[in-house]
Amino acid sequence: MKPNGGGGSGTGFPGTLADKINEDLGGYDAFKKAFVDAGLTQFGSGWCWLALKDGKLEIMKTPNGENPLVHGATPLLGCDVWEHSYYIDYRNARPKYLEAWVDSLINWDYVSELYEAAS
Numbered sequence: 309m310k311p312n313g314g315g316g317s318g319t320g321f322p323g324t325l326a327d328k329i330n331e332d333l334g335g336y337d338a339f340k341k342a343f344v345d346a347g348l349t350q351f352g353s354g355w356c357w358l359a360l361k362d363g364k365l366e367i368m369k370t371p372n373g374e375n376p377l378v379h380g381a382t383p384l385l386g387c388d389v390w391e392h393s394y395y396i397d398y399r400n401a402r403p404k405y406l407e408a409w410v411d412s413l414i415n416w417d418y419v420s421e422l423y424e425a426a427s
Contacts (some may be wrong), residue, residue, distance in 0.1 A: 309310050309326045309355065309416065310413065310414075310415040310417055310418075311413075312341045312412070312415065313412065313413050313415050314409070314410055314411045314412045314413050314414040314416075315357075315411060315414075316324040316336030316337070316340070319399065322416055322419075322420035324384075324420065324423070324424070325416065325419060325420040328365055328423065329365060332365040333367070334391045335366055339367070340410050341355055343358065343367050343385075343387070343406075343410060344356075344366040344403070344406045344407060344410060345377050346361045346368065346369040346374065347369065347387055347402065347406045348402060348406065349369065349370075350361070350369040350370075350371065350389050350402055351388040352370060352371065353371065353372050353389070353391070354370055354371040354372055354374070354389055354390065355369065355370050355374075355375065355386050355387065355388055355389060356368070356371065356376065356386070356387050356389060356406075357367045357375070357376050357381075357383055357384075357385075357386045357387075358383075358384045358385035358419070359376035359381035359382060359383050359384055360374070360381060360382045360384055360423065360427070361379070361380060361381035361382070361422075363427075364415075365384075365427075366381060368381065372406050380405045381421075382422075382426040384423050384426065385419045385422075387406065387409055387410075389402060389405075389406070393405075
C-alpha cells in the first residue's frame, strides 16, 4: 500500500502489469470488480488476492490466515478483509472499504515488481 496509490491507467499503473491484467482479467475495471467481489464474498475473516498461478493472473480469496501459496499461486496483492482492518473507519461497510482500498492505496509499482520477479 502507499498513500495516493490505487486506480487504473493514467495513475501510474505499470504497462507490463496493465497488459497482463488486460490479457488475463479483461482489463482494470474487470480486475477491480472481481477483486472487490472476492473481498465481499469472503465469509468472515480472510483476504482477497491478485495472484499469479501457472503464468496467469487470478483473483482469489482465502479464509483466515491462508494465502495463495497453499494453492500453488504466488501472491502479488492482498487485501485484509478481517473486520479489524476496517471497522473503526467503515463499521460494517466492507464494500466502501474495499472500493477505497483499490482506488486509493494499491502500490502498483511494488505489485509490478512482484509480478516481474514471479514471471
